[in-house]
């Protein structure tokens with residue numbers, strides 16, 4: 021049975037897509053059938069990070085031109101990509117019925133994939149969050165900057181208050197001081213847990229790493245370019261942490277449970 025992990029961030033440029041790409045590669049390397057869904061239609065382009073040239077994109081599925089299964093491109097052993105279209109309106113601008121359609125089509129994948137990583141657009145777009153809220157696990161990505169925490173808080177507020185999500189994993193990226201970041205997130209975690217009544221589990225604090233940007237220039241995932249690097253080991257550990265992170269058990273909609281009532285998207 022598949023598990024969908026959603027990656028959210030309050031703003032762009034925090035390293036979310038790099039994380040999704042690299043974690044996806046590592047899940048795949050560990051023998052898990054992994055699918056990456058590029059839900060960021062404006063700035064996304066997981067295909068670029070993977071050096072892939074996908075023929076099919078999500079918009080063709082949504083227009084009914086191809087089936088979801090046919091649109092999934094194999095990009096590595098055990099790794100598949102549902103790519104974002106380029107130059108199209110954003111996922112957040114799709115109407116409710118169209119997003120609904122994708123939600124139901126995803127059901128057909130439940131027996132084919134072990135892990136699905138959803139990289140959706142940054143920020144609070146109601147429809148996007150409503151879609152993402154159906155994931156089994158929620159990871160919030162933030163940098164170690166104060167404004168980034170504020171944005172992360174806002175996302176968790178919406179996901180918890182409106183969609184009943186009670187558990188979050190937190191990944192802090194681009195940290196320039198482990199001790200300082202640890203101090204700040206300890207306080208942040210307390211505020212989040214007290215104010216929102218959710219559980220926030222810190223998955224890792226990822227240091228600033230210039231080689232990440234370099235790997236992108238070569239259109240090669242970092243973990244493939246630097247398999248023995250300390251950061252690759254860290255990312256592998258994060259995959260292990262994600263295996264342990266409890267699934268959300270709220271009464272809301274979940275991917276891959278077709279008995280649920282239709283989405284009521286406003």
Ligand SMILES: Nc1ncnc2c1ncn2[C@@H]1O[C@H](COP(=O)(O)OP(=O)(O)O)[C@@H](O)[C@H]1O
Pocket residue numbers: 029031032033034035036037038039063193194195226227228229230232233234236
């Ligand atoms: N830990 C890090 N250290 C340094 N640069 C990073 C780190 N994580 C990501 N980056 C860089 O930040 C930029 C934005 O990353 P990206 O994954 O596209 O962010 P997002 O998807 O959140 O917009 C990229 O150039 C990437 O290489």
Ligand SMILES: [Mg+2]
Pocket residue numbers: 033036037038060063064
């Ligand atoms: Mg991105």
